[in-house]
Amino acid sequence: MSLPAAARPDDRDVLRAAVREVHARSGMAVVFAGPVQGRAMRIDEMVGGRTRYLHGLEVLSGAGLGGRVLSEGRPAGVEDYGRALDITHEYDGPVLAEGLRTVAAVPVLVGGQARAVLYAASREGGSVGDRVRDALARAAARMAGELAVRDEVDRRLALMATAPAGPPAAEDPARWEEVRAVHADLRLAAQATGDAALRERLLSACGRLAALGAAPDAPPAVRLSAREVDVLTQVALGCSNRETATRLSLRPETVKSYLGSAMTKLDAHSRLEAVVRARRFGLLP
Numbered sequence: 001m002s003l004p005a006a007a008r009p010d011d012r013d014v015l016r017a018a019v020r021e022v023h024a025r026s027g028m029a030v031v032f033a034g035p036v037q038g039r040a041m042r043i044d045e046m047v048g049g050r051t052r053y054l055h056g057l058e059v060l061s062g063a064g065l066g067g068r069v070l071s072e073g074r075p076a077g078v079e080d081y082g083r084a085l086d087i088t089h090e091y092d093g094p095v096l097a098e099g100l101r102t103v104a105a106v107p108v109l110v111g112g113q114a115r116a117v118l119y120a121a122s123r124e125g126g127s128v129g130d131r132v133r134d135a136l137a138r139a140a141a142r143m144a145g146e147l148a149v150r151d152e153v154d155r156r157l158a159l160m161a162t163a164p165a166g167p168p169a170a171e172d173p174a175r176w177e178e179v180r181a182v183h184a185d186l187r188l189a190a191q192a193t194g195d196a197a198l199r200e201r202l203l204s205a206c207g208r209l210a211a212l213g214a215a216p217d218a219p220p221a222v223r224l225s226a227r228e229v230d231v232l233t234q235v236a237l238g239c240s241n242r243e244t245a246t247r248l249s250l251r252p253e254t255v256k257s258y259l260g261s262a263m264t265k266l267d268a269h270s271r272l273e274a275v276v277r278a279r280r281f282g283l284l285p
Helices: 012-026 064-072 092-097 130-161 173-192 196-211 226-236 241-248 252-266 271-280
Strands: 030-037 040-042 045-047 058-060 076-078 102-110 113-122
Touching (some): 012 030, 012 130, 040 113, 058 064, 064 102, 130 196, 226 241, 226 252
Antiparallel strands (some): 030 045, 040 058, 076 102
16 A cells, blocks of 8 residues: 655744744734754744844754753743843844844744744843743644644654555455544544645545545445544444544534434445445545
8 A cells, every 4th residue: 555645734834823923912022933953943934023133043952042942841031131141142142133132932842842942022121921921832832733733644644655555455454444543533633733734635645545445336426525524434433423523523413413414425324334335435444
């Protein structure tokens, strides 16, 4: 079995969205961020800057405020950057040239590893308030969640792409069940992500997985809505209506309605028959 891997969306779009979110919510004049590569972070995104000194700046782990955040894996802030005693001052030149004084930073952690650092800064001295900390924390958490989903998609698709070729259903039922479990996980991830490009990538992968089980003499004869497929996917794993509702964040009666509609379209008289017919038509793996 071999699935063509769709290109991963550029993670800079998530970083850019986080910077804009913090700028809108924190009330701070300058917000910037960069991805982590090894033991360093490079500032790639910025809103509110007056100079270009910070663009492209590489911040090493342990150096400056961002480096401290990177090495410790926790948020930190300073009220007067140039006079702060609890950070090193390798980057005073570009920071002070931008006129920054109050600066806060937070790491974006995925699986305990820093993947980026977000900063919010002001050209006036003063303490870092709850509004700033909250804006940074929320944006970092949202970005971390999005990156985690993308990582899991890559992992799942890589596993499927390296799976042995050949018809899995008859020769290796366990491998076919893994295909179905991956399909279900990817559909759940598609519902969870707020990234439209990533959602399309996930659903495209789901379509390729579903097509693996289609009967050669039975092209798709019906069209199911995305939610009807979501419900059938969970039913195919043996989930009850209540379990399906919990997984899809729906009410049990809503699940029952989607399932009934899918059964009608598939001309099926039971849950099992609906799953079997959906697989034959290439709607489920």
